[in-house]
Amino acid sequence: MEKNAKQVAGLFLAGLSTATVYLTFSRSAWLGLGIAILVGLLWARSQAALWKPLLVTLMTFALCSVGLPTGWQRGVYAAQGDKSVLNRLVSWSEFPTQLIRYPFGVTGEPADGINQDIRVGSVVNFYLDVGFQHGVLPFVLTLWLVGLLLRYVWRGGQQGSQAGIWGLGVIATAVCLVFMNPCWDLLASALWGGLWGMVSAMEVKPDATTRVHAD
Template identity: 25%
Template sequence: MGVLLRELELEGWRSHSGVGRLLGMLQGWQEKSWLWRWVPAMGGWLVGLVLVLAPFMPSGMIGMLLMAGAGLWLLWTLAGERQGRWSPIHLLVLSYWGIALLATVLSPVPRAAVVGLGKLSLYVLFFALAERVMRDERWRSRLLTVYLLTALGVSVEAIRQWLFGAEPLATWTDPESALANVTRVYSFLGNPNLLAGYLLPSVPLSAAAIAVWRGTLPRVLAVVMLGMNTASLILTFSRGGWLGLATATIVGVGLLGFWYLPQLPYRWRRWGVPLLLGLLVATLVGSVVSVPALRERAGSIFAARGDSSNNFRINVWMGVQQMIQARPWLGIGPGNVAFNQIYPLYQVNVRFTALSAYSIFLELLVEVGVIGFGVFLWLLLLVGDRAWQCLGQLRARNNPQGFWLMATVATMAGMLTHGLVDTIWFRPEVATLWWLMVAIVVSFVPQQENAAS
């Protein structure tokens, strides 16, 4: 069996497994209940409410919505999962959760790790519910529209802050820097780095909406969204956000080149995409170099310990490296509560504590060890493989849904790049979007799998 698990057959396991037999155990209720026909719509509304409220509401309220969604998914699964489909990606997500459970049991601070496991469980169930809802192409487009409209409202507030000023809620810029007095917008999220992470998916998805939406006014709205969201992300002056945006843009343009490759003249098929990517990179670099504030902020990325933010992160990474070496296989258990209890034992600079590892990859190694991190990388590999299979088939049919898929892949690449130097990925405003992107990819089905089901 290959590492991509393309030949893995889960339906046979379900029919012979004791756990598998539980799926569909409420099928009798489904056949008699008037409520059943509303379950898919209720799932869509719950996912939509999470997307609408995430940037505005406290984490506790978002958690309550996620719990409601988890309960609905459980009911949906027990009553009608025999009509559904499972994929190797579901298996990898479940495996990752299982490793996190084992890491919690063996954690040096198990009570703290239980809190993190609870949050992870809600995100995983949100993925499961969103994927189930978005198997319907109409719900996929509706939910992406809901997110884009919400992100536009967030961007409007960010632009207002840039124009009229905003009181910094924390010291986000080196006070000795030339940018010490520059406004870093944060909109309703209270943190410019978090805002950048939240808005990052909206840029590729807005660009995709230009191609997917029909009619002049919807496309004009998509263009406005693209401009507003891009400008707001840039004005956060989040260096990690900028790196994520650059990566998402390059990946997105590369995928667009792949999409239109068969339509290009033969002599352009070899050099057209590399030339376009080269032009894009030159434009990005030129834009940064030509604007002093952007040039100063981007240059600080390479200042190493010469920038206070860089210096702080380097110190955190040194302490985190010792944490990983102390518990390499299964880590300390999931969640920031466990991290906050263990990190002080290893921190390099005793004057400054840290709330996280400031890198999602290091954070995963700390929380679930090498084993969990390996499963996460395997999950990314399977998601990429599924996206590539489906994209080729959508291109062959000239299905505009392929633009949503390309935007999703570009978004995931951008979020992972941003995550190299920050851990806002674990905040509910961004974590729900990450799992939504995974759900979008899984909601597309390769033709051979679709025929089999």
């Protein structure tokens, strides 16, 4: 979105970050990248400057998939069935029942009072893990905060602001966390902290054109 040297640096970072997404071989990262690109393409219809970084992102991912030695192997593996996905879906389907049984979370229950068949470790879903481990109120609060953040991003993107462009990364992160457990993943926790830090900085900036709370 910038010009001259800033644009070159930004496009380089776009390509580098896309390559990093590929090299992690994380299906959640791939899905987050895909959703963010789709939203970006939607916004690019009215913001021509978005086409260049989005095309750089797509080309980098395609080159990594075809050009790197492990590219085809990774692609074939990702397209095949994986038991881990099925196991996660089974665990997620049990979430409503467990939330009703333990409305304050399993961390507050005595060890001998928790049934042995409950997966007290993680269901590998940040949002569900918050509810499963800590209860209904933290779960609802988390969903509300994430929804507020995504609403802010969507509004910024529609208005063509820098916050909206930055928000494509927020969308990708929110999707990735569907398959992550930041209870033990410090990176995901740091990402959320950084994203809310950006929102706070935009809120107090005197010349900010877009605010979370218009009043």
